[in-house]
Structures are given as C-alpha cells and as structure tokens.
Amino acid sequence: MIAEAGLAALWLAAALALLQFVLSVLGLRLAHIAGDRDDRRETAAQLIAGVRPVAIVQGALAALAFVLLITLFVRSDMSVLLVATNSHSAKPLIYKIAGAWGNHEGSMLLWVTVLALAGAGIALIERRLGEATLVATIGAQAFIALGFYAFLLIASNPFARLNPAAPEGQGLNPLLQDPGLAFHPPTLYFGYVGLSIAFSFAVGALVMRDVGPPFARAMRPWVLGAWIFLTLGITAGSYWAYYELGWGGWWFWDPVENASLMPWLAATALLHSVNVLAARDGLRSWTIMLAVIAFSMSMIGTFLVRSGILTSVHAFAVDPERGSFILALLAIYIGGALALFGLRIGSVRQGATFELVSREGGLVFNNLLLSVILGIVLIGTLYPIVAQAMGTQLSVGPPFFNKTTGPIALALMVGMAVGPMLRWRRDDGGAALRRVVIPAGVAAVAGVVLLIAAPGAGPFPILGLALAAGLAVASVLPLFRRDLARVPLFTYGMILAHLGVAVSIAGMASERAFTVERLVAVRPGETTRVGPYAVTLIGIAPAIGPNWSALEGRLRVQRGDGTPFLMGPQSRFFSAPPTVTSEAAILTVADGQLYTVLGQLDGAGRVQLRLWWKPYVTLIWLGGAMIGLGGLLALIGRLWRERRGTRRQARQEAWA
Numbered sequence: 001m002i003a004e005a006g007l008a009a010l011w012l013a014a015a016l017a018l019l020q021f022v023l024s025v026l027g028l029r030l031a032h033i034a035g036d037r038d039d040r041r042e043t044a045a046q047l048i049a050g051v052r053p054v055a056i057v058q059g060a061l062a063a064l065a066f067v068l069l070i071t072l073f074v075r076s077d078m079s080v081l082l083v084a085t086n087s088h089s090a091k092p093l094i095y096k097i098a099g100a101w102g103n104h105e106g107s108m109l110l111w112v113t114v115l116a117l118a119g120a121g122i123a124l125i126e127r128r129l130g131e132a133t134l135v136a137t138i139g140a141q142a143f144i145a146l147g148f149y150a151f152l153l154i155a156s157n158p159f160a161r162l163n164p165a166a167p168e169g170q171g172l173n174p175l176l177q178d179p180g181l182a183f184h185p186p187t188l189y190f191g192y193v194g195l196s197i198a199f200s201f202a203v204g205a206l207v208m209r210d211v212g213p214p215f216a217r218a219m220r221p222w223v224l225g226a227w228i229f230l231t232l233g234i235t236a237g238s239y240w241a242y243y244e245l246g247w248g249g250w251w252f253w254d255p256v257e258n259a260s261l262m263p264w265l266a267a268t269a270l271l272h273s274v275n276v277l278a279a280r281d282g283l284r285s286w287t288i289m290l291a292v293i294a295f296s297m298s299m300i301g302t303f304l305v306r307s308g309i310l311t312s313v314h315a316f317a318v319d320p321e322r323g324s325f326i327l328a329l330l331a332i333y334i335g336g337a338l339a340l341f342g343l344r345i346g347s348v349r350q351g352a353t354f355e356l357v358s359r360e361g362g363l364v365f366n367n368l369l370l371s372v373i374l375g376i377v378l379i380g381t382l383y384p385i386v387a388q389a390m391g392t393q394l395s396v397g398p399p400f401f402n403k404t405t406g407p408i409a410l411a412l413m414v415g416m417a418v419g420p421m422l423r424w425r426r427d428d429g430g431a432a433l434r435r436v437v438i439p440a441g442v443a444a445v446a447g448v449v450l451l452i453a454a455p456g457a458g459p460f461p462i463l464g465l466a467l468a469a470g471l472a473v474a475s476v477l478p479l480f481r482r483d484l485a486r487v488p489l490f491t492y493g494m495i496l497a498h499l500g501v502a503v504s505i506a507g508m509a510s511e512r513a514f515t516v517e518r519l520v521a522v523r524p525g526e527t528t529r530v531g532p533y534a535v536t537l538i539g540i541a542p543a544i545g546p547n548w549s550a551l552e553g554r555l556r557v558q559r560g561d562g563t564p565f566l567m568g569p570q571s572r573f574f575s576a577p578p579t580v581t582s583e584a585a586i587l588t589v590a591d592g593q594l595y596t597v598l599g600q601l602d603g604a605g606r607v608q609l610r611l612w613w614k615p616y617v618t619l620i621w622l623g624g625a626m627i628g629l630g631g632l633l634a635l636i637g638r639l640w641r642e643r644r645g646t647r648r649q650a651r652q653e654a655w656a
Helices: 002-033 040-050 051-072 081-086 095-099 104-125 131-155 179-208 213-244 255-280 286-305 320-347 357-391 398-421 429-435 437-454 459-479 487-515 619-655
Strands: 515-524 527-530 533-544 548-559 565-567 569-576 577-582 587-591 590-602 607-615
Touching: 002 040, 002 051, 002 131, 002 179, 040 131, 040 437, 040 515, 051 095, 051 104, 051 131, 095 179, 104 131, 104 179, 104 587, 104 590, 131 179, 131 320, 179 213, 179 255, 213 255, 213 286, 213 619, 255 357, 286 357, 286 548, 357 398, 398 429, 398 459, 398 487, 429 437, 437 459, 437 565, 459 590, 487 607, 487 619, 515 527, 527 577, 533 587, 533 590, 533 607, 548 587, 548 590, 548 607, 565 587, 569 590, 577 590
Parallel strands: none
Antiparallel strands: 515 607, 527 533, 533 548, 548 565, 548 569, 569 577, 587 590, 590 607
C-alpha cells in the first residue's frame, strides 16, 4: 500500500496547489474590487488568510510522497514499475536511495517536492513583503507547481504498479552508480527551484506593481541560495564527469552541461541586479527581466533533459509525448511571464539613477557580458536541435564555444576586477584608474613572466593566467586599510567568491596550457613517461565489487627519485544492466593530477593505457568550492544583518 499512499499524497498535494492558486486569485481580486463594502473586504481577508496554511500542507504532502518513493526503492519493491526498471536488490543502499531520483519520474517528483517545500517556506517565514504581494507570490508558485503535478499524474506517474511483479530489477545505469549522484542532482534541483521562487517574486511584484527595495530584499536570500546550490551542483557535476567517464576532461560543452550552465549565468546576473535594487534602489527593470530569464533557462534545461531530444547519461525521458507536455508548460510559463512583463513593465518606476563610471555601471557591464555568454551558449545548444528537426545533421562542439565565449570571459574578468573598486552612484574616472594600477601591474608582470617561461602555452591560457593573477589581487584590495574586524561578513563573502573565480580560471588556463597526454600500448614490465612520472605496467588482475567485477591494471608510478606507489585503473562489468565502464585511477598532488585509464587488451599481449599529467587542474574545483562558500558567507551575513535590524527596530518600538 506504500505506492498507493504515495500516489494519494501526490493527488492531494496537487489539489491543494489548485486551491492555493484559486484562493490567491479570488482573494486579491475581491480585495481589489471591495471598495467600501465591509462584507467583501472580510471575505477577501478570509480567502487570503487561507493561502499560507494551504501552501504549508501542500509542501508536507509533496514531501511525504517523495519519502514514500524512497521507501519503495529501499525495500526493492519490484511490483512498482519505476523500482523494477531503475533498481536492483543487490545494489548498495546508497544507490537504492539515489536511484529514487536517478530516473525521469523520480527526478520530476524531487523537482516538484522542492518546489512545494519552497512555497511552504515562503508561507512560513516571509514577513518582509506586503500581504498582497506575498499572496500573489505564493499564488504564482502554486501555478508553477500545478503544471508539474499534472505532468507527473498524467504522463509520468512514479507510483505505477507492475503486474505481475518483476522477479528482479533491471538496475540503475552504472554510470550513475556513484556517490556523486547522491549530491549532484539534488543540489542542481535546489538551484533550479530557487530560481522558480525568484520568478514567483517577480510575478507577484509585477501583478501588484510593487517593485522596489523591500521586494528585492525579500527575494535576495532565495536568489543567493539558488546561486549557491547551482554553483556547488555544477562544480560537483564537473568533477563527477571528470573522474567517472574516463575522458580526461572537466567540461565538454555537452547540451546537458549547458542546460545547467545557462541558469547559473542568468542567476549570477540576477544576483548582482537584486543587490543593487535592494541596497541602492536601482536596476528595477533589469531585476524583473533577469528573474524571468533565469527561470526560463531552468525550464529550457528541463525540456532538453527530459524531452527525449537528447541522448546523455543525464537525459532520462525517451517518450516524445512527455517532451510535448514539458514544451507546453514552457510555453505557458515563459510566454505568460513575458506577456506580463510587457504589460506591466511600463508601470515600474525608474528608481535611482547612476553615472556610467560607478559601481552600478560596472555591474551593468558585467551583466551585459554574462547575457552575451548566455546567448551564445543558448544558440550553440539549440541550433543543432533545430537544424536536425529541419533535416540537417550538424554538431556544435567545444571549438565553437571556446572561441566565442573565451574572449568575452576574459573581458568579464576585467570587469570583475574593476567593478568592486568603483564607488556607488558616481565615481571619478582618474581616481578609478589609479585604484586599478596595482592589479593591472600584477597582471602585466604575470603575463610577461609566462611569455618567457612558457612561450608555447598559447595566447588565451597566458591571458587567462595573467588576468587571474590580477583578479586575485583586485579581489582582496577592498580590505586594504580597513578594520578587518568591522568588515561585514557579506563583504568577505563577495571577496572570497571573486577570489574563487580567479582560482578557477587559473586552473582552467593551466589545464589547457600545460596538460601532457600519452596513449600507449605496453606489455607487463614496460615503462612509459608522462610529465614528471614514470609509469610501469606490472600486470592485470581481477577485482570484485558489491555489484560488479573488473579487470584492474596494476601500475607502478614514480616521480623522479621519490618513493614508488601503485595505481589501479579498472575496466568494470555490471550485470544489471549489462554495461562496461572505465574507472580512472587519479593521483592528486600539490601541483596537479596524474590521471590514468585502462583500455583494451590487444592480441599481442599489450594493454592500452591512456595517461594524462594535468598541472594545477584541481584549482578548477577548489575555486568552485570557494565561490560557493563565498556565497554562503554572503547569505549568512545578509540574514544576520536583517535579523539584527529587526531586533533593533523591535526594541525601539517597545521603548516608544
């Protein structure tokens, strides 16, 4: 009865989402036309008062449905179709749990669960917005949830029964049987849903014509939280693909990777705009527009991954009817929001103005560059799909993206370095130039040193490393001559995030400039060199895991005169479903990684080995972690300041 209880909880949650939306619309409409009639005002107040508790109960029911689905996977209930097709009784517990969202239906249930819980969170804790704007926001969130509830209940029921029950499950895709699956998708979904909240705030503010600093201050923590989760999810997903797929690369411009990158680019621009609106009452239209675009990008990503038009380890759906359903939702949500934006944006007042040379001007410059990169990635991702629909087969790969986005990213780094050193509202151009002398000098010196020491590295990697050095210095300059104990925590967060960008860029440029790759076929006892390492094949031995068997290469690795050690890349075989995967063996040291992959055995007794030496490649993910941590510090700092301000105001009111 667990599956039936889960389905019932899902139906009840959908019904409450509908009720939540209807209460919001009727309550706001009746309040608008009530005039002097006390009975109408009282009825409107009652309707509006019911929105918050309904949203909370809806979130609880959606969470219950998801917990029951996890229970079915843990129990290996093969009478449930989803469990039988995506799990196996012999799987380790962590993969049984992660298998609940490692498929199409389960991932969509996770999506709608987080969506409903986010709406419940707004209803529970949000007190900064006016009641009407808050109710409009919660109503918009319910409207978004309704579409996904309908999708699950009509086209993708996660609790569908299988009669008769399967004797054993087909198993989870072996490429997904990794601890990264337990972390990567949920963090991305939290990020996507956070953008849905920003979208709902924007819709609520447009409906009630309430775009201003209070609206931005209410929306900012949700945007910042979504951005943190997206940052960590993309960083974790990059490393997961790097070590799991055995390709030796950290980013492939795969359409599914782009599907997560595009919302992050929009969220980054939105985060800067909402900060300006909250603190300086500027960029009102920018903030609304970017909130709509950010959620639109997450919807487009959902369509790409779950429509069946892509083939990827991340792409679950293969039924075109599901893709049509999601496309319809995309048209309704994005089309409706853009129509509302067009109708109401004229009523949004301009807000505070600023000069071109100012911190606001620097943020607009950065947002424009982020928008250009977003447009390039969007076109490069969708163009092959559109061309294929018209009968033309083509591919847009890394060369296109690297050549088009690379120069813009370098310009963006310059903007990141200069922007935080500008003054709000208006600055003097000469004074601003004097402030950037030190980071510009550091970048120039670093570039000259690299040209001399590594002339074959290439112009873009050298520029990237030089600008990373300048950005790193510029990131910490705001602390110069300040009392560090009095610097706000959110300022430290900004500094750490910008410093993390410099670290990541340095890792990307180093990986591109200095990576050494060797593809060799060796017999036992033979030695080959890659970078500073000598790698000797000792032999091949069998290995057994919890639900796989493998051939493991025994490699003796030595750096110079150092102590030798063993590495063991594997070729694994999974029986459920039958799949062969490559498990890389990776050695991480202070100045980089040695990456080894075991290939096929040939008829002459030789074994293929693919070896990479990647200097400073780990800086890519260290920088990503620093960016996420910087965002977390900024979030804590903002919430702490708001809480302290609320307490101070309460004390003043009590004394009055």
